[in-house]
Amino acid sequence: MELQEILRFADEVVFSKTGKHLDDLQQAILRDTFQGKKYAKIAQDRNCSEGYVRSSACELWKILSEVLGENVTKTNVQSILERAKVYNFSPTIGSDNITVNNVNICPEKVRSHSPTQQPQQTPTETHIDLGDAPEIFSFYDRTTELATLENWIICDRTRLIALLGISGIGKTTLSLQLIEQIKTNFDYIIYRSLRFSPTLNATLTNLLQIFPHEADIPQHIETQISQVLNYLRQHRCLIIFDDLQMLFASGQLAGQYKTGYEDYQLFFKLIAEVNHHSCLLLNTWEKPREIAKLEKSNNYVRTFVLGSLGLAAKEILKERNLSDEDTWETLIDIYQGNPLWLELTASTIEDIFAGSVSDFLQCDAPILDESLQAQLDQQFQRLTQQEILVMTQLAKEGKPVALPDILKIVELSVSDLVNAMRSLGMRLLVEGKEEEKTTFFSLNTVIKEYVKSRYMR
Template identity: 50%
Template sequence: MDVEDILKQAESLVFAKTGKQLEHLQKTVLKGTLQGQTYPEIAKENGFSESHVKNVGHELWHTLSSALGEKVTKSKFKSVFKSLRITSQRSNSNNFSPAEISGICHTNPTINNINIFTDQERSPAPAQTSPDTPTEPQINLDDAPAIFTCYSRTTELNTLEHWIVQDRCRIVELLGISGIGKTALSLRLIDQIKSNFDYIIYQTLCFSPTLETTLTNLLENFGKPAEIPQQIESKISQLLKYLRQHRCLIILDDVQMLFSPGKLAGEYQASLENYPLFFKRIAEIEHSSCFLLITAEQLQEFTQLKKGDHAVRSLVLGGLGIAAKEILKQYELSDEDQWEKLINLYQGNPLWLEMTAMMIQDLFAGNVADFLEYKSLIICDALKAAIQRQWQRLTPQEQAILIQFTALDAPVSLPQLGQKLNLADSDLLNGVKSLRRRLFLEHIQREKQRLFQLNPVYQQYLKEQNPEICERS
């Protein structure tokens, strides 16, 4: 039996159907199948999880079935290829189009005049589960907050599922301003896709841990603490080994806490500067696991990682829209015809709406119409405190740019903004770019000109903190 010839024929079929060559693990599954191995045996012998090998196998049989026009399964693979006969005219070619495939005669168990099966077929061994591979997904949510409600995010959930499960992205960035519901969405996602993974791990970075600490915490999910190496390079290598052996979903929350306060968005603290190198390795090295990075500030390195690489994606989470009515129902607010206006005022941000709804219930007995009679946007103390924490992370240049926006009633271009500020051109451009990474500034495209405006809630907060600016304007 010439296994390599069979692999060449299978690769020709796959290439004719998909335009892609067989990957290493696909070839491994085919070889193992021809040798009578079960999925657990293939997985254990090659250092992969059983579920991952099964997924690769199922996709492969589906592709071959589509190419041949008949059902191909692991158990039928031998019999299908036994009946495959290539005419002598094709004896010097290993590449076939779908049209050629349809003309194959299914009576001669030879390919290119080579007998591909022996008379005695090996019987498959009974299925065994690798002791290192969990039969059910191992889920560690010890660090995760309790989420009692996750509002409608069907589109976002489906997008993340497609990227992570179907596209097998290695890193997905989930970006959104504070309170928008990033963590709640990620925990909801776990319920939707957990059957596709061997391990699911949630870990918060809110206390700015070193990479060594983060790696140790992650590795503890796979083995005994005594087995964890001391050197950071060895820890990374061991984690990558697990990412290849098992299909893992690792959620790192509060990634923005790795960045330096008072610096431009995405600049790492001095003691944490090895994180971007780690993320780069996760993105570039072949594996079937995924890191979901939740952050309020865009990672600077993502611009380069996303170039021409479909293994890295970024999703910006926006407001809830009409779905935010569920929040107002929970707080038993009245005047339902005014709810949409209230939602739009607070950008559909779940946290901002919850804080405001509490105020309306407390001071206006739940009457939304009475609350909306006030002409200015009301920023409650809890919301002010939340914005103040974000404000303190900005550079002086960023703060100067935002304060200038409080005096503006319409979107402005960069040249217009520069005329009003005593900033060097580089400080202005880098400051605006950083504020965009933090999602403070929104942009509008008008013909060939890009205009910028400040989020209305932030603008009202700054007006209240800097009344003298508004008076001068």
């Protein structure tokens, strides 16, 4: 069958589902896939990232699968399209009915693949409302992180993602960059920081004002939730709630909502369980408990732990007046590739060490700048007494220790210790490494120095 003929047919199929024709990239993916080209090569030819091509391809296979009622992949797409064309498959816009040899049928397979409700309207352009999001002036690397998140959101249609990371690691920056990368896939993109702990009622009222509405915004939380879910079904939306940790109580184990905020749990659960094609991304220092529970049984819920920026952090250091570039890697290692910690430390090196990184490293690093300490104070103020006790013991240890050894040195019951360790893990304050079926726990250099200076001197 002629390539052009199959492409035209694929275009009809996609149009029947999305109301949009194949874009340039989708056409290239189909054409090149038929010729056996790998995603990496397609990306290279088109001067874009492999992750981008991969997620566009996944999205395309998904649309084709849903309309044709078969699991379309890179390897079978050509034969499935050819077969469907030969059997005179005729996609009908917004309908599950297909025509084979002019007989109208509605196969179960196709029906079970289609979402319960089709978007009622397709806005022509993406509505972007970033609220009070900070402006990003420079952005380095995070290529794999962006590709993974893009894949999860666009291709796997993950509905609820927790972007977990210690303060300053770059969650806000990464999520705003992600918007830039994937915005054309959405009808609505909304960013809201929860730093002032808005109630769910306030948050949903705010969200509902963004979508087109004729009547007044409902007052009742149940009606608000159901209206928001309706919008998430009708439109493809990406909603980012930043600083989710502000909804969690201080002085309690990680991820417990403050009194009056518990209904967020139900909202997140519904986002995960109700059928829609939108995504809610939650940026947080602490892993929400319901996410930990939901992700065990629900494929649409995932956690992404954001770690070191790695050597790309050198670019941040280059923006400063620093010397001794050959020592920067050590500096990045000590400060865990945390962009904010490195920015704050770079200021100290500029101000006190005339920009000499090696002079700074000669001192007993890590030196914790006052503002870095203040950053960590905010996180440590949330810990329970038991967690502080564990942290001070771990700070004394020269090497990683296993749970039974910690039990010998802290005056805690096994249950209290296990709960404290789990909670510290959810806050990313303790590192655990598995060796020969035993987990060994330790603190990174900055956290260890902080605990020593705040609690042990």
